[in-house]
Amino acid sequence: MRKEINYNDYAEELITQLTKGGVFLTVKDQEKANIMTIGWGTFGWIWNKPILMVMVRYSRHTYGLLENAGEFTVSVPLKQNRTKELLICGQQSGREIDKFQTCGFTPEKGQAVTTPVIKECPLHFECRVVYQQAMEPGQLSKEFRAKWYKTPDYHVLYYGEIVAAYLTE
């Protein structure tokens, strides 16, 4: 059962979960979907649309997928304990393992996009990429650059228009 929510009703829970272990970003190619844990992102209103911005480093399998897919979903564990799955999806690569299988997760058909969401999570956002931009390293504060980018493995910022937001039971 899906229960539609206003895109903004769970902004605080989403941001809190980013800071406490992360949320699941799902992106697919023509064959199957892959999950990556993200701990950084922003949420808001741009171009008169609800926008969820996610960041992916060049080195990630998800980067190649997302460049082609043009859409993604975000599934949020909320109060569930998903420490193990968040670690698997953060530290391992979809180039080597099937993360849905390894985590025991079920891909559930998206509502407005063709990318699945994770059935076992209670909160979902479906997004289509409307803007993207690779980071310009020289524009970041020196302190953050030194701390987070010791190699040139920068992030690409993907701005997704939220085309569906809902809770599942």
Next chain:
Amino acid sequence: MRKEINYNDYAEELITQLTKGGVFLTVKDQEKANIMTIGWGTFGWIWNKPILMVMVRYSRHTYGLLENAGEFTVSVPLKQNRTKELLICGQQSGREIDKFQTCGFTPEKGQAVTTPVIKECPLHFECRVVYQQAMEPGQLSKEFRAKWYKTPDYHVLYYGEIVAAYLTE
């Protein structure tokens, strides 16, 4: 009286207010501060910091100010009716009028930055710019480009680390 809040406690109110008239962005030069109304922005967690991202078009007086200032504040009307002031700060230019004076607003000393907040508003965020990037027009969806950028007056995106967040009475 200032009452500190967790940066994330009012995310939903902030985003809702963006969509319903806007919020006040204050930026100063060495002499005085100027206010601009913004209706677009995002809120979240990047580089392990709370981040408020605001967008300013090249044509705005605030653009020139913000390029030099490196910091800004956002004051949110919440449930106040500030339709008139939001219109003034959205449609008029600080090159021509003093917006604090025209709106009857009082600049109140910032807590962690030297930019003031607007005393008459109940919710405030103080930010220092840690990243900024001019929009890359070719990367935006054609639909949005046609709708929002009929001239090359694009936005620059300013990512501010939230260094103070509080309510005032």
